[in-house]
Amino acid sequence: MVTAPLLFEKPCGTQVTIQNWSLAALAWPEDAGEAPKTGTLNVPFQGVDVRFPVRLKPAPDRPGELCLSGLSGRQRETLALFYRSLLSGKMASSAEVITSLDTPLDLVPMEETESEKAATEKPSAVRTLRAVLNVVVYMALALAIVGVVGQNILTNLNRIDIQHGRVANVTTEVQALADGEVKYVNVTAGQAVEKGDVLVTLRNRKGEAELNKAKNLLGPAKDAHQAVKDDLTRLDALTQELDPALRDAGLALLFESYLPKRRFEDVNTRFQRIASNTPAAAAPYDPAVILRSAILKERDIRAVDVKKRRADVLGRRDFVQSTQIVAPANGIVREVLISKGQFLPRRTPVLTFETDEMRQTVGWVSEKFAETLYIGMPATIGFNTDGTRQRLTGTIVDLQADNNPQRPGEYGILVFVEPNDLSVTDARAQLRVGAPVNLEASRQTFPRLKRWISSRTAPDA
DSSP states (O other), X not given: OEEEEEEEEOTTSOEEEEEEEOSSEEEXXXXXXXXXXXXXXXXXXXXXXXXXXXXXXXXXXXXXXXXXXXXXXXXXXXXXXXXXXXXXXXXXXXXXXXXHHHOOGGGSOOSOOHHHHHHHHSOOHHHHHHHHHHHHHHHHHHHHIIIIIHHHHHHHXXXXXXXXXXXXXXXXXEEOSSOEEXXXXXXXXXXXXXXXXXXXXXXXXXXXXXXXXXXXXXXXXXXXXXXXXXXXXXXXXXXXXXXXXXXXXXXXXHXXXXXXXSOHXXXXXXXXXXXXXXXXXXXXXXXXXXXXXHHHHHHHHHHHHXXXXXXXXHHHHHHHHHTSEEOSSSEEEEEEOXXXXXXXXXXXXXXXXXXXXXXXXXXXXXXXXTTTOOTTOEEEEEEEETTEEEEEEEEEEEEEEEEETTEEEEEEEEEEEEESSOOHHHHHHHSOTTOBOEEEEEOOHHHHXXXXXXXXXXXXX
């Protein structure tokens, strides 16, 4: 709609200013009351109003708008001239106004003239030959489209070609977990192993030296702990000694070991004095009680030290044993990459290993199939063995977003297809790692269509 004032005169003579209008409808002002069905529309042209009657009817899908109906060709041309001048910003000339008023477009005959009718009624051999040639060319093009393009369309309705198909490399590299020297290589290429089997034994000289050092520290710690426990047993025996002289002599020796800063004679003298004056309060001051507390404290310290050193030995032993490289799962050793006596830094590849899992094939498709492909979708694997073409049924087991292997930087989807009816041994025999294969995913269009037709045509239960 354009914004320009038009005057609309109601049958009662009241004039309404229309601000927004188009060639098809008027926006009736809300304050103008109910719109009539008929009236007179005034179109201003350079100070002159062009008036003509119009009929109005509500727009079905635009509230507040009234459609113009019953306009003649002359009236529409006049209104269109004003409309174009508003859009272009150019004032219409007087000649254009007069032309629009004097040209009754609705009265111009649109049928053929007599000369045109006569020309079409006269057959022409050239026109006939041309029509025949056009028909032949169009038929040939149609046959080519159906034969070439149509064949691909029908085929693609039920399948998706997966590009760059190949047997996936299911081998993995086993690495050294720590620095070490190869002591023994326990496997050879092609050997079957089970999970946990030792593949390579490494010698970690630094780790072994630290283990021996930890063992050497553990022995004295255990001896010291045992000595404290022996002293505690000796103390228990001294408390049962009836001879006071022997008892005091033994306690004095233990005092020198566990309480070197306190003299046994001073402690014993104070105990004797308190015992003679207040026997009930003398027990905590007994040299045997004080000595027992000190020995128990020392025993606990020695026990913690032994525990700590034993844990250190076990940890270093586990570290030394961890340098042994074991099979991560059941499978076959494909290639040994190291030799005996070789020093291996940490994370050095030691051998390649293939687990006892079904071999897969992998291919690439464009990202436009992201909403079409799904895990579990049927597929086929085609390959050639000794000149014989073979096809296996398979299933899509994984989908991964990745780049096109042949076009770096081009985004797409890696499709992993696993054969259905092969054992692990047969798959290894038929699907050589890295061998090219032809992969196709089945859309199941025709089976789904058949099931749909069957469900529609089946009689109601």
